[in-house]
Amino acid sequence: LLDIKKGDFEKTKAQHARNFTFFDAPVGLIFTINRGLEIGSWLDFGTFMQNVMVLARSHGLETCPQAAFATFHKVIRNHVPLGDEDVVVAGMALGKADWSQAENTLITERVPLEDYVRFHRG
Numbered sequence: 001l002l003d004i005k006k007g008d009f010e011k012t013k014a015q016h017a018r019n020f021t022f023f024d025a026p027v028g029l030i031f032t033i034n035r036g037l038e039i040g041s042w043l044d045f046g047t048f049m050q051n052v053m054v055l056a057r058s059h060g061l062e063t064c065p066q067a068a069f070a071t072f073h074k075v076i077r078n079h080v081p082l083g084d085e086d087v088v089v090a091g092m093a094l095g096k097a098d099w100s101q102a103e104n105t106l107i108t109e110r111v112p113l114e115d116y117v118r119f120h121r122g
Contacts, residue, residue, distance in 0.1 A: 001102040019068035023103075025093035030069060030076060032086040045089060052092070062097040065090055 004011040022028035029052075033045050053063045069076065069091035076088055097104050 001106055016068065019066050019091070020072075022066075022091065022093040023064060025064070025095035027094040029092040029094060030080055031089045031092065032082060033089050034085050035087045036085060042089075049090065049092070056094055060096070061094060064093040066092060 002011075002015060004015060018024075031045070031049060033041065049065060053065065056063050067090050070088055073082075073088035076082070082088070099105070
């Protein structure tokens with residue numbers, strides 16, 4: 001959609017860098033979790049993030065969860081007051097979508113549910 005050909009590392013790098021301006025959204029969120037929490041807490045955390053996304057949509061807003069932030073926790077710590085126990089999980093862009101932008105028109109194909117879910121009846 002963005003006319004970035006495979007192997008065009010300059011355009012790919014430039015597009016990836018847009019993560020760090022939250023794709024020009026007016027609000028950027030950084031999500032952290034306490035490193036001492038058990039693995040099940042990460043499942044709860046994902047559910048929490050999804051609830052933020054659903055709530056935003058119910059108010060006419062769009063979101064974009066961004067895993068790109070997770071590897072830059074040291075840089076983020078220079079700008080956001082985080083404790084030593086906080087781990088950056090993701091960022092999220094929040095705002096009104098600009099539907100004239102090509103990247104906002106992407107509709108990904110989905111495989112049928114039965115291709116990746118098995119139902120077993122007892």
